Amino acid sequence: MGVAPTRAAALEALGDFLPRAGRAYAKARNYDFGPATRGNVSNLSPYTRHRIISEQEIVQRVLERHALSSAEKFIQEVCWRSYWKGWLEHRPQLWSHYLDALEDDRRNLQTDDAMASAYAEAVEGRTGITCFDAWAKELQETGYLHNHARMWFASIWIFTLELPWTLGGDFFYNHLYDGDPASNTLSWRWVGGLQTKGKTYLARSDNIATFTDGRFLQTPQLSGVAEPLEDNLPVLTKTPLQQRNTPLPNTPAILLLHEDDLHPQSLGLDLSDLKGIAFLPADISRLALSEGVLAFKSAAANAALQAASSELDIPAMSEVASIDTVQDHLDTAANLTAFCKSVGAQTIITPEAPVGPSRMALDAVEQCLAANSIALHRIRRDWDNAFWPHAKAGFFKLKEKIPGVLAELGVAR
Numbered sequence: 001m002g003v004a005p006t007r008a009a010a011l012e013a014l015g016d017f018l019p020r021a022g023r024a025y026a027k028a029r030n031y032d033f034g035p036a037t038r039g040n041v042s043n044l045s046p047y048t049r050h051r052i053i054s055e056q057e058i059v060q061r062v063l064e065r066h067a068l069s070s071a072e073k074f075i076q077e078v079c080w081r082s083y084w085k086g087w088l089e090h091r092p093q094l095w096s097h098y099l100d101a102l103e104d105d106r107r108n109l110q111t112d113d114a115m116a117s118a119y120a121e122a123v124e125g126r127t128g129i130t131c132f133d134a135w136a137k138e139l140q141e142t143g144y145l146h147n148h149a150r151m152w153f154a155s156i157w158i159f160t161l162e163l164p165w166t167l168g169g170d171f172f173y174n175h176l177y178d179g180d181p182a183s184n185t186l187s188w189r190w191v192g193g194l195q196t197k198g199k200t201y202l203a204r205s206d207n208i209a210t211f212t213d214g215r216f217l218q219t220p221q222l223s224g225v226a227e228p229l230e231d232n233l234p235v236l237t238k239t240p241l242q243q244r245n246t247p248l249p250n251t252p253a254i255l256l257l258h259e260d261d262l263h264p265q266s267l268g269l270d271l272s273d274l275k276g277i278a279f280l281p282a283d284i285s286r287l288a289l290s291e292g293v294l295a296f297k298s299a300a301a302n303a304a305l306q307a308a309s310s311e312l313d314i315p316a317m318s319e320v321a322s323i324d325t326v327q328d329h330l331d332t333a334a335n336l337t338a339f340c341k342s343v344g345a346q347t348i349i350t351p352e353a354p355v356g357p358s359r360m361a362l363d364a365v366e367q368c369l370a371a372n373s374i375a376l377h378r379i380r381r382d383w384d385n386a387f388w389p390h391a392k393a394g395f396f397k398l399k400e401k402i403p404g405v406l407a408e409l410g411v412a413r
Contacts (some may be wrong), residue, residue, distance in 0.1 A: 003046050003143065003177055005300035007263060007307065010047035014061060017042045021062045022070035029073060032146035032212050035138050041146065042074070045178035048081065050300050051261045051351075055082060056383045060411050068403060068412055075406075076399060077147075079387065083398050084182040085354045086384070086391025091236045092355045098166065098185050099286050101231070105164040115163070122161055123171055131208055131216035132156045143177035143292050148211055154191040155203035160223040165192045175290050181356030193228025196394070202226035241388060244352055244380035253347040253377075254317075254340055255308070256280055258358040259297050261351035262304035267379060271312055275343040278317035278336060279305050280350070280365060282357035283329075315343060329361070333368030340374055352380040382409060 003009070020039070028040035047053045055078050062071050088094060109116045120126075123140075125133035135153045139145050145153065150172070157168040169188040173179040186195055193200040205219040248269075254276040255264055264271065279301050289297075309316035317339040336348065348369065353359040366376045386405045390398040406412035 003296065005046075005052070005296050006303045007047075007052050010044065010053040013043050013047065014053060014058060017044065018061060018065050021074050022066040025071075026073035029077070030148050030211050032149045032215075034212075034215060035142055035144075038146075046143070046296070048078070049178040049180050050259055050297070051263055052300060052304065054263065054266050054381070054383065055079075056381070056409060056411060057266060059406065063406075063412060068406070075402065079398065079402055080395065081180065081183050082383065082387040083391045083395050084180070084186050086388035086398075087186060088182040088355045089241055089388055090238045090392050092239055092359075094233075094236055095181060095185070095355050097233055098169070102166040102170055103286065105166045108164075109167070118161055119163055119167060122157060122163060127161065129156060129160070129219060129221050131212070131219055134216075139172070139175050140290070143175060143290075143296070145172075145176070150187070151191060151201055152203040152208055154188050155201050155226065156222060158192050158229065159200075159202065159226045160221065165189070165194075165229065170288070174288055175293060177293060177296050179293065182354060193226070194231055198228050200226035200228050238392060244378050245385070246377075248349065248377060249347050249375060251347045251375075252343075252345045253349050254278060254336075254343060254345045256336070256348045256350040256376075257301065257304060257308070258282065258350065258353050258362065259301060260353045260356070260358045261381075262300055264304075264308050264351065265311065267351060268382060269349070269379065274312060274314050274349075275345040276315045276317065276339060277305060277308050277312070278339055278348075280332065280336075280358070280361055283360035283364065284357055287357065329364040330368055332361075333365050333372065333374075336365070336369060337372040337374055346373075347375045347377055349377050349379060352378045352384065354384075 021042070025040070025042075031040055033040065044053065044058060048055060048058065059075055059078055062074060068075070109119060122132075123136060125136035127133055132153060135145055135149050138149075154165070154168055157163050158165050165188050169185055172188070173181070173184050176184070189195040190199070191201045202225075203222055205222055208219055209217050252273075252275050255271065255274050256278050257264060258280045259282050261267075264277075281301075282297075305316050308314075317335065340346065340348065350362065353362050362376070362378070369376055386409055387398065390401045390405070403412060
């Protein structure tokens with residue numbers, strides 16, 4: 001799956017998919033025909049993940065061509081990503097718990113030889129389970145797996161290979177171009193029976209054979225049992241969504257992009273008076289992204305930064321090194337402060353970053369900026385403001401709200 005990290009490529013992919021976004025998608029979406037045949041899915045997820053193209057823009061274009069009833073399945077898939085993000089927004093402490101558990105399991109790999117051997121066989125595609133090994137290699141070679149394959153892979157990882165789910169989630173996040181902190185983490189938890197208590201997903205040989213169109217006919221090694229995992233997390237309390245989009249301060253400002261939102265032109269703001277634009281790298285100090293993913297993110301960020309700088313006719317701050325340490329936060333804040341002063345700005349406006357590495361970076365840098373008398377003002381998109389409040393419980397509660405929310409947003413016909 002070749003992925004060009006540009007908005008032009010995203011729009012081309014969307015245009016290519018639009019004729020198939022209705023009943024054709026609903027009929028064939030669950031089939032994993034292999035990396036050479038992806039016409040049954042949209043191939044938009046790497047772009048949506050970084051909002052090179054937004055969910056609202058995609059759904060708007062789809063509904064200009066299809067009735068809501070015929071495009072329902074595709075639109076629900078778009079909304080699943082919003083649901084996972086909203087669910088995690090209500091329980092942001094889960095992300096920190098996941099990172100802590102991941103570090104514990106990484107340490108266990110250093111001392112548990114049997115686990116280390118099984119882990120190496122899994123990520124190198126040497127388990128002897130034909131379909132699993134093919135997916136492990138496809139993931140690392142292409143940066144993508146079909147959604148159904150992700151579920152099968154996670155189930156085999158957890159229930160057949162009996163490896164820690166955190167390490168599997170980390171393997172996905174490190175290699176997926178569309179790796180999303182919320183949907184990746186919570187989907188792995190769902191497969192293991194942690195997200196919906198007691199409800200697991202068991203990969204079955206016959207299901208794999210059917211929905212890979214016979215590519216993997218027999219998989220006798222798979223576990224026939226999927227006992228729910230247990231964790232030692234405290235009860236997750238729901239956190240009210242923070243208020244955003246208060247009136248913008250009437251002071252000169254720059255715009256700060258991050259990897260979760262790379263098309264400021266669709267934010268719905270008047271950007272004509274901005275003094276400059278900059279980019280904040282995500283805090284990956286506790287992650288280990290592959291070279292391919294890092295290259296995609298970097299190229300996408302640079303393309304967005306230069307395009308916005310050119311279109312808005314404002315200077316762009318030079319590229320910032322990745323954030324790996326506390327000192328990096330201080331250095332980044334110092335660079336942003338210097339840039340603000342050089343263009344006569346006192347405020348930084350940034351799109352809201354959902355829970356994950358970009359939010360971690362923003363939270364840390366905001367404290368440093370405040371010490372330099374630079375205010376950080378976060379803007380939440382209308383799409384998130386509309387959907388996140390409905391993501392407190394299961395997806396069904398959000399799903400039944402989709403037509404009404406789309407109408408409120410002015411998207412549905």
